[in-house]
Amino acid sequence: MNYITLKSPPVREERLGTGVAFGGTAGELRCAQREGCINRASRAFSQTQGCQFTLSLGIINSLRNAVIIMHGPIGCGSCSIGAVGASQSFKRMRDPNAEGLIWLNTNLNEADVIAGGENKLKEAIRYADKEFRPETICVPISCVPSLIGDDVDAVVAELQAETAAVLIPIHCAGFKTKAMATAYDDVYHGVLRHLVKKPNLREDQRTVSDDLSDLRRKYRDSRTVNLLNVGSMSRQDEAELERLLNAIGLNARWLPCYSSAEDFRYALLSALNVSICGTHDDYFIEHLKVLYGIPYVIDTMPIGRKNTARWLLKIAEHFDLQDRAQQLIDAESRELDEALAQFRPYLKDKRVFLGGGEIRVVATAEILQDLGMKVIGFKGHHYDRFAEPLFESLEDVDDVLFNVATQQPFEQINLVNRLKPDLYIGHTGGGNLSAKQGLPLLPLFGPTYNYMGYSGVFEVARRIRRILANGQFNKKIARHCPLPYKASWYEQDPFHYIKEA
Amino acid sequence: MGRTLDQVRYKCALGAMQTVQSIERVLPILHAGPGCSDKLSTGNGNSGHFAPRIFPCTNLSEKEIVFGGEERLRETIENALRVIDADLYVVITGCSSEIIGDDSAEVVNSFRLQGKPVIHASTAGFKGNNYLGYEWILQALFEQFLDDGREYETEKGLVNVFASLPLHDPFWYGNLDALENLLADIGLEANIIFGYGKGLKNIERIPRAEFSLVVNPWLGLESAQLLEQKFGVPCLHYPNLPVGAFETSKFLMEVSEFAKLDVEKTKKLIADKESKYYYYIERFADIFLENRIMSKRFTVVSDAQYALALTRFLVNDMGLFPQKQYAMEDVPARHQSTIREYFKDMNYGIEAEISFETDGHTVHDEIEKADYMGYPLLIGSAWEKKVAVETAAHFLSISWPLNERLVINSSYVGYEGALKFLEDIYSVVLTRYT
Structure with missing residues (x-):
């Protein structure tokens, strides 16, 4: 795979055969994926979802010393308002002096739709470079400039000579794909083409280096892995994964969220790239292998003890550290068993529906089975081969229902109404709808909570125990606030509106 | 103004989906790209009955960009009528559907001809912001929902009230509520379309009002003037949202005079209100x-x-x-x-x-x-x-x-x-x- 000479990456429907509409069992879904036919369906009715523009912001809004220029009408990027506080506090966990999120909007209007928005973008880039002196300026390109034919790459090529900041166009027009995870490819594409380059070590050294410190550095790098974090992770998750790696003698560098420009350069010195979520990273690490010869591991997501062990062993294997890793896994697992004992009686046989990113829902299901709970339904934003390894940690899920849908709560509400779970674990933004079905609710992720590694299993168990112990708020809201669907919809097949594309 | 902006205070015109959302049982249908609603749904208290994830949306993709999105819109409206329980469906259009030249108004008209409760407003983000979008929604309601040749009788003492931008101004609800109470104190009934227990029945009363009261320096004024043209409902433009004793008393007097109420009664009310207000201040x-x-x-x-x-x-x-x-x-x-x-x-x-x-x-x-x-x-x-x-x-x-x-x-x-x-x-x- 090498798409790096293209202006923008291919969409995932084409590159990975990603599907966004499916209703059936997990077994049927995996079979359809293997046969390569899950990307052939769409919907005759749909509700609002996200687009690759909004999802791109998940990474680029987190970059340190960066200014974001939303190239589009004034509404594009408006959602960043909610990220202002979190972006600042999470950046400051890395660098106490970090600036908060700065973003501008080129504010395209009717005249620009006719005349083109390139001049406005040039003005905005010059202004951002002069006024804020950032290391990088990211330009996510929305639908309007894509439709009217703005050549943003040409603008960037022209201005790069006069700006101090590195300019990164992100081709993420929402209409181009319904598999919004293509956003990650868009961001990495821009990063790979404009930001990633070998660090100039000689320039960085203040004194003449000696052979010994050179060797020390090389040894340290040979024992360092790049961990590719995702926007839904917390600092606690990072600390837990780092703890496990340190315990087997490895160091971690974190990319891309909350990184600064130089982090992307030094990352090229590491010995291995490690994916945490296959949906995020394959485009980036495959290209790093092709372009810079860095090997990678992309397999499972370290949520749940089996997945964590598998993740850790895959990394250890690369460094021939399996024995140390296995010892650590055994010790952690024993400790976890002791810690979980207090929760098991409360959680046994409780029935759970999970909705959200397909990697994350299947991974989280492992924790539930570990606790003796029953997984009775999945909903994933999309589906492709990267969810496959996660099924290996689960038992008896072939007949469990799997709905592939980016948001589309009407399908899920219908499904949940039939399945009647005891608990719903879901992606952010849909909580208010599931609560109206009276269900206790655990957020599928939260950037201030720990879900990953061994401590993550304990934290999830502890939180489910608490949530199940007092579900009154949700019961009451369900009693007073009905959902807005027609009664006839609940009689209908939940997958009625899925059709051949 | 069309220049690059930092730390902006408004969204694009499609943000008027929040204006629609704040009218009970009225549902926006977006003919727009897949992420538009996600970008615009920030605000205070918008996980309501029709939360933004409930809104039907055509989620325009490359296929519609190339071949046109009118069929996709037709299919979405048809099925929205089947799946979601609303009194009125308002189709609003985003940048991409307008740039490719979809005739959304025509698609919507075909539903109206069948007697379906669907109207249309053009709200492309490049045409303006959500403040203007609010006016365009109001105007669509007045022109397409109310102006069907019916005769309306005036209800004495009924006043249409327009003030703050719903769901965008954090105090929009409280402001309307407070204005409603102030008007009630001087014997007028506020006809408000936004918020709890209002909805279509109040929209239908709009042409019957004795007058419209716009309490904002400019927002809503042109929409209220449209009511004057179409239904002969006069408009009292009171630019200042009254805060405090001095301004509130002035407001009550001016409205009383305009509505030809018993001014002495209003003066008595003001004296009571000010006396209590100054009890606290004291x-x-x-x-x-x-x-x-x-x-x-x-x-x-x-x-x-x-x-x-x-x-x-x-x-x-x-x-x-x-x-x-x-x-x-x-x-x-x-x-x-x-x-x-x-x-x-x-x-x-x-x-x-x-x-x-x-x-x-x-x-x-x-x-x-x-x-x-x-x-x-x-x-x-x-x-x-x-x-x-x-x-x-x-x-x-x-x-x-x-x-x-x-x-x-x-x-x-x-x-x-x-x-x-x-x-x-x-x-x-x-x-x-x-």
Whole structure:
């Protein structure tokens, strides 16, 4: 795979055969994926979802010393308002002096739709470079400039000579794909083409280096892995994964969220790239292998003890550290068993529906089975081969229902109404709808909570125990606030509106 | 204005989906790209009955961009009518569907001809912001839902009320509520279409109203004037959202006179209200008079509505002096000179300078350079927090984006509202002692 000479990456429907509409069992879904036919369906009715523009912001809004220029009408990027506080506090966990999120909007209007928005973008880039002196300026390109034919790459090529900041166009027009995870490819594409380059070590050294410190550095790098974090992770998750790696003698560098420009350069010195979520990273690490010869591991997501062990062993294997890793896994697992004992009686046989990113829902299901709970339904934003390894940690899920849908709560509400779970674990933004079905609710992720590694299993168990112990708020809201669907919809097949594309 | 903006105070016209959302049982259907709603659904208290994830959307993709999206829209409306239970469906269009030239109005008309409750408003993001989008939604309701040749009889004492931008202004609900109560006090019935228990039945009463009352320096005025043209409902434009005793009493008198009510009765009511208001002020007068840290000069960075309302209150009731004020919602040029005059109409000939700047960064530079003769009092949005820290200001966040406060149904309007405003300001001021 090498798409790096293209202006923008291919969409995932084409590159990975990603599907966004499916209703059936997990077994049927995996079979359809293997046969390569899950990307052939769409919907005759749909509700609002996200687009690759909004999802791109998940990474680029987190970059340190960066200014974001939303190239589009004034509404594009408006959602960043909610990220202002979190972006600042999470950046400051890395660098106490970090600036908060700065973003501008080129504010395209009717005249620009006719005349083109390139001049406005040039003005905005010059202004951002002069006024804020950032290391990088990211330009996510929305639908309007894509439709009217703005050549943003040409603008960037022209201005790069006069700006101090590195300019990164992100081709993420929402209409181009319904598999919004293509956003990650868009961001990495821009990063790979404009930001990633070998660090100039000689320039960085203040004194003449000696052979010994050179060797020390090389040894340290040979024992360092790049961990590719995702926007839904917390600092606690990072600390837990780092703890496990340190315990087997490895160091971690974190990319891309909350990184600064130089982090992307030094990352090229590491010995291995490690994916945490296959949906995020394959485009980036495959290209790093092709372009810079860095090997990678992309397999499972370290949520749940089996997945964590598998993740850790895959990394250890690369460094021939399996024995140390296995010892650590055994010790952690024993400790976890002791810690979980207090929760098991409360959680046994409780029935759970999970909705959200397909990697994350299947991974989280492992924790539930570990606790003796029953997984009775999945909903994933999309589906492709990267969810496959996660099924290996689960038992008896072939007949469990799997709905592939980016948001589309009407399908899920219908499904949940039939399945009647005891608990719903879901992606952010849909909580208010599931609560109206009276269900206790655990957020599928939260950037201030720990879900990953061994401590993550304990934290999830502890939180489910608490949530199940007092579900009154949700019961009451369900009693007073009905959902807005027609009664006839609940009689209908939940997958009625899925059709051949 | 079409220049690059930093720390902006509004969304694009498609943000008017929130105007639709705030009318009970009226559902927006978006003919737009897949992420548009996600980008625009920030606000306060919008996980309502029709939460943004409920809105049907055509989620335009490459296929529709190339071949046209009208069929996709038709299919989406048809199935929305089957799946979601609403009284009225409002199709609103985003940039991509308008650039490719879909005739959404025609698709919607075909449903209306079948007697389906569907109307259409053009709200492409490049055409304007969500303040203008609000007017376009109102106009679509008046033209497509009400203007069907029916005759309407006037209901004595019924008043259409338009004030703050729903779901965008954090206090929109409380403001309408407070205005409704003030009107009830002088014997008028407010006809409001936004919020709890209103909805279509109130929209249907709009042409029957004795008059429309627009309580905003400019927003809603042109829509109300359309009602005058179409249904002969006269319009009383009261530019100032009344906050505090002085302004509220003035408001009640002017409305009473316009509605030809018994002015003596209103005067009696005002005397009672002011007496109670000053009972509270008297009890807390030592705080207002004798603390030495309250600001002398203030700046409001908000929309024209609050810039005017809070400036008038702080000057006319509290005796403060205005520094420069900012109305940041991209006030249409045709309204600006009139609004400037409103800021010159204060007691003792005190005047305030009003700026229609839309770029937050520019405004903050000006605030940093201004001399407030002590701690500034800065009333704005989450964007002002940083400049407030830098200038050691007393800072109160009241406008979108509002990130650090929860506002459910409170308001600064009227006699009671002003007391709430004072509570909020002094709850910040008094933290200097702790």
